[in-house]
Amino acid sequence: MFRPLWLVIGLTSLALGIAGIVLPLVPTTPFVLLAAYCFARSSPRLHDWLITHRAFGPLIRNWEQHRAIAPRAKLLAVTSMVAVFGMSFLVGAPERVIMIQAVILPLTALAIITRPSGPKTP
DSSP states (O other), X not given: OOHHHHHHHHHHHHHHHHHHHHOTTSOSHHXXXXXXXXHHHHOXXXXXXXXXXXXXXXXXXXXXXXXXXXXXXXXHHHHHHHHHHHHHHHTTOXXXXXXXXXXXXXXXXXXXXXXXOOOOOO
């Protein structure tokens, strides 16, 4: 009954994740992980395609198997958060936007940094 809804949410999330590859303020990884979650509930074919994808597959498998985020992904995520915060100052964002970012970005960075990095590769 909910399969079409999961499919729509998954496709939307995947589209946002792909947009995040080229748009600096849109995150990629959370949307791709959400897409994988939704596809697992709606379309085994799309889920299999996503987890075997050359770019997205390793991130998803690392999360599904170990609840881990690779060190490189952590570095890119935190670096982009710092860059967005800095750009907000440079472009003269409203004070309330700066204050919201000052609260949310460090908490998000902390959540990302404290995730395991996954299994050691030989």
